[in-house]
Amino acid sequence: MNTILLGTSDLRVTPICLGTMTFGEQVDEPTSHAIMDRAIARGINFLDTAEMYPVPPSAPICGATETFIGNWLSQRPGMRQKVVLASKVAGPARGMPWIREGQGMTAADIEASCNASLKRLRTDVIDLYQIHWPERHVPAFGSLYYDPAQEKSQTPIREQLEALAKLVQAGKVRHIGLSNETPYGVHEFVRLAEEHGLPRIATTQNPYCLISRVYDNGLDETCHRLNVGLLAYSPLGFGLLTGKYDATGIHGPDAPRGRMSLYQRMKNQRWGRESALAAARRYNELARDHGLTPTQLALAFCYRNWRVASTIIGVTTLAQLDEDLDAWNVQLSDEVLAACDAIRLEMRDPAN
Numbered sequence: 176m177n178t179i180l181l182g183t184s185d186l187r188v189t190p191i192c193l194g195t196m197t198f199g200e201q202v203d204e205p206t207s208h209a210i211m212d213r214a215i216a217r218g219i220n221f222l223d224t225a226e227m228y229p230v231p232p233s234a235p236i237c238g239a240t241e242t243f244i245g246n247w248l249s250q251r252p253g254m255r256q257k258v259v260l261a262s263k264v265a266g267p268a269r270g271m272p273w274i275r276e277g278q279g280m281t282a283a284d285i286e287a288s289c290n291a292s293l294k295r296l297r298t299d300v301i302d303l304y305q306i307h308w309p310e311r312h313v314p315a316f317g318s319l320y321y322d323p324a325q326e327k328s329q330t331p332i333r334e335q336l337e338a339l340a341k342l343v344q345a346g347k348v349r350h351i352g353l354s355n356e357t358p359y360g361v362h363e364f365v366r367l368a369e370e371h372g373l374p375r376i377a378t379t380q381n382p383y384c385l386i387s388r389v390y391d392n393g394l395d396e397t398c399h400r401l402n403v404g405l406l407a408y409s410p411l412g413f414g415l416l417t418g419k420y421d422a423t424g425i426h427g428p429d430a431p432r433g434r435m436s437l438y439q440r441m442k443n444q445r446w447g448r449e450s451a452l453a454a455a456r457r458y459n460e461l462a463r464d465h466g467l468t469p470t471q472l473a474l475a476f477c478y479r480n481w482r483v484a485s486t487i488i489g490v491t492t493l494a495q496l497d498e499d500l501d502a503w504n505v506q507l508s509d510e511v512l513a514a515c516d517a518i519r520l521e522m523r524d525p526a527n
Contacts, residue, residue: 176218176503181484182377182404184350186302188259190478191503192221192406193496194489199229199239201434201491207243208250213493215257217500223380223406223487225263225307226292227274231440234273238295245297259302261406263354263380264288266308267327279329280310282338289342304342305352305380310335315355317445319527332363336373343374352378352406358397365401376403383407383483385416385458385473385515386451387526395482404484410477411470411488412526413446415455418462418469424452450525457518465511470498475505476515 178187193214198207211222228240241262248255264285265274275284289304311328314321342348353364356379368375379398383390383405390405398405411417414433423429425447430436441447455469462472477486488499 178220179404179484181303181350181352182402183375184303184377186259186350186377188221188485189219190483190485191219191500192223192261192485192487193219194408194487195222195224195240195244196228196230197434197489197491198224198243199236200231201229201437204243204246206492208247209493210490210496211244211247213496214500215254217497219500220257221259221261221485223261224296225265226288227263227265227271227307230434231438232271237271237273238291241292241295245295249297255298260296260298261303261305261352262292262296262301263305263307264292266306266310269308278327280306280335281330282334282341285335285338286342289347293347300347300349302349303352303378304339304348304350305354305378306335308355309353309357309360311360313355313357313360317527332360333367333371333373336364336367336371340373350374350377352376352380354380354406356381356394358394361394361397361401361403365403378404378406378484380406380408380487382409382526383477383480384410384412384526385476385519386412386454386524387445388519388524389527390482399482405482406485406487407477407480407483408487409446409489410486411473412451412455413441415446415452415526416458416469416473418459420452421456421459421469445526448525450522454518454522454525457522458515461511461514461518465508467505467511471502471505472507472511472515474499474502475507476512478503478505479507 176189224240267278312325339351351374364376419431425435434441459469462469477483490496
């Protein structure tokens with residue numbers, strides 16, 4: 176698998192990234208180590224994590240994912256030099272007071288979070304350090320509309336950039352990125368960086384899959400023109416696009432085990448909408464009609480999409496990892512891609 180450059184950075188990564196938010200909740204430490212070993216053996220060099228992981232988040236296990244990764248790295252001499260390591264500083268608390276006090280994300284918060292992540296990861300530097308969600312109020316995580324009345328921003332974007340610049344200057348961070356961002360946010364971070372000689376964002380990590388393509392409604396042009404790479408997360412729509420919930424849905428005793436059936440918090444979010452499952456069933460049927468598995472269709476849609484720099488896959492087993500990596504070889508025909516667009520025209524983006 177060839178590697179690609181992330182935005183204007185010098186980070187060269189594989190177009191598939193191993194996401195780790197299941198490590199510490201659904202995945203125990205020995206299994207997480209085995210999954211990372213297999214991913215590296217199969218050519219993946221890019222790992223993504225966050226200070227708030229695993230998901231669903233809770234106080235007792237917050238930071239466990241980074242600790243698992245740090246232990247894995249420390250037990251494998253020389254591995255750190257082979258891996259591009261990304262992590263994220265949490266935005267305003269969003270009901271998670273164990274991450275930090277208050278509702279903001281100050282410069283001091285950014286520095287403290289980075290230092291804590293470095294300690295858990297047992298490394299001197301994070302290759303890509305991202306803001307997990309905007310400090311200002313934006314429609315995200317299922318919220319559809321921007322509401323100026325909800326604005327509670329306390330830390331201007333320039334101040335956030337200056338805090339990140341100090342981390343870069345100190346050698347604790349190589350490059351920076353965003354996550355769950357809007358076109359305005361990406362433009363403003365780039366504009367201020369260029370105007371004031373501050374670090375330029377290399378990436379934004381946003382949801383992107385067949386049932387959540389709001390990125391295509393303008394943010395794709397923004398990132399293309401500004402050379403900001405998309406790290407596409409949830410390419411399988413939290414499991415809806417694997418087909419495993421097609422017959423049973425996500426509720427009831429017959430639902431297969433997975434994040435959507437195991438955790439009530441997930442069922443109440445965007446991925447748990449009946450409209451999202453209905454759309455997923457249509458895409459899954461399309462896949463089968465063309466001799467593909469639903470997983471192959473969903474991943475190939477992201478893997479071969481010009482908008483995507485690297486696709487973040489999250490797994491709980493080695494079998495899932497191999498299935499996701501094997502899908503790299505799948506090519507979608509123009510007919511299948513046109514059919515995907517036709518379904519989207521009819522059903523829109525129900526998991527946004």
